[in-house]
Amino acid sequence: MHYLAVNPVGVFVFDEENKLVKFKYLGSNPEEAAGKLDKFEKGEIIPEIQELKNEFKDLNSEQPNKATDFLRENFRKIVIENKLFKTENELNQFLNSVLIAKSKLSISKIERRDKLIIQTISALNDLEKILNTISERLREWYGLHYPELDIRDHDKFASMVAEYGDRKNFNNFKNSMGMELREGDVKILQHYAKQYNELYEMRKEIEKYLEIVVKEEIPNLNAMLGSTLAARILALAGSLEKLAKMPSSSIQLLGAEKTLFKFLKGKEKSRPPRFGLLYLHPDISTNKRELQGKIARVLSSKLTLAARADFYSKKDMSKELLDDYKKKLDEILKANV
Structure with a gap:
């Protein structure tokens, strides 16, 4: 029985006695090696492994196996003894380059x-x-x-x-x-x-x-604000991650930063801003002035939950959030009839 082990350097085949019987580099440069290592980790069969499977009919390629543990414990010794790299310093440089290339590859594939x-x-x-x-x-x-x-x-x-x-x-x-x-x-x-x-x-x-x-990517924010206003709030925050980490008070004031700074510096003698871009929401803009601040607070608190659901859980909670918001909105309106 032969056993397969893979790491950033290449593909190793060991026999029952943990003797290296075959080795193939993953690539001639770190970028190529990183690409093939990424494919292997996703379960794809790379050409080097397919060639070894054809050569060794009894090859155990399941991961992990006894060869993977042995290689992990004796990796540097095996590489130097078999002259896969001239020096340990050269090996370290290659490993660092592969890991950097793989990190760049992973980052580039993150959906934004x-x-x-x-x-x-x-x-x-x-x-x-x-x-x-x-x-x-x-x-x-x-x-x-x-x-x-x-x-x-x-x-x-x-x-x-x-x-x-x-x-x-x-x-x-x-x-x-x-x-x-x-x-x-x-x-x-x-x-x-x-x-x-x-x-x-x-x-x-x-x-x-x-x-x-907007409906596909941020369904909860879309339900609360509509596609255009949700997109504008997201743009002001800078990213969905930043929006999800914001407290409701910050979301409420998105778009009113200049007015807020003027007030804090004492340049504005009037009251601090109660809301920013949220004023465009019909529930705020069409209601009485004395109710707008209360509605904005309720809405922003629900937007915090909506943004976190869209970013972290990816769960569509729009009906629940919208029903709860409308219930609280009705309470505010009835209390001020």
Whole structure:
């Protein structure tokens, strides 16, 4: 019977008397060795082991076995005696390099889906600013030609400009005090308006994607806040881990840091802020001013539990959290009728 043992250096085969009968390096460099060691630890059969199995039909490759214990206790002696490395210093350098490479590999495979949410909401915020800027510019620019065009909706305004171009093409157009435009002027305006429309469609796609990824990755926060507000709270915290470790009072004030610092420095004579971004939650923004602080405290306490559930247990407790929150919200509202 032959026994297989694997470590960062390579693959060892020992006989019944613990004599090394075969050895194969895991790789010519630490990165390759780290990659193969990672695959082996996941239960995958690497080429070196498959070759040894073909060569030794009685090979016991189950881990651990008598060879793994023997190798662990006599590793350095075996390596030096069999001249697998010239010196112990060379062995140490190789082992350190493999372990560093394996650590980097492990870190790179850690899923950071919360970072995707943060980047998505940041992209959405950027698009919102860009669309507002383009819309204002388009209105001023096209207003030189047709100032009487009264369409409040930015998206509809851009679509109309892109479609009709010259004011004469609009339905019910009679006259205007605006300047005449040449064909080239109209074309560039239409192109500009089309760019707005394309960005607007992109925003809608990103919003749909955000709803999906937030519901999948942070279902409890999503249930309490909705996808957009949950993503913005997460972005302010920096990561789901940081949010899960925050006390409810810190979550309540996310987004109000500047006001809080001014108050602490004595620059603000008014009261300290009661909430930050949570003001956007309809239960807070639509209620009486004297109730907003109480509701924000209840909501933030539930958000603490939601964030911890999303980060640590990955358990969907949204129904339980939401029911409890609504119950406490009703108590606050009834007590102040």
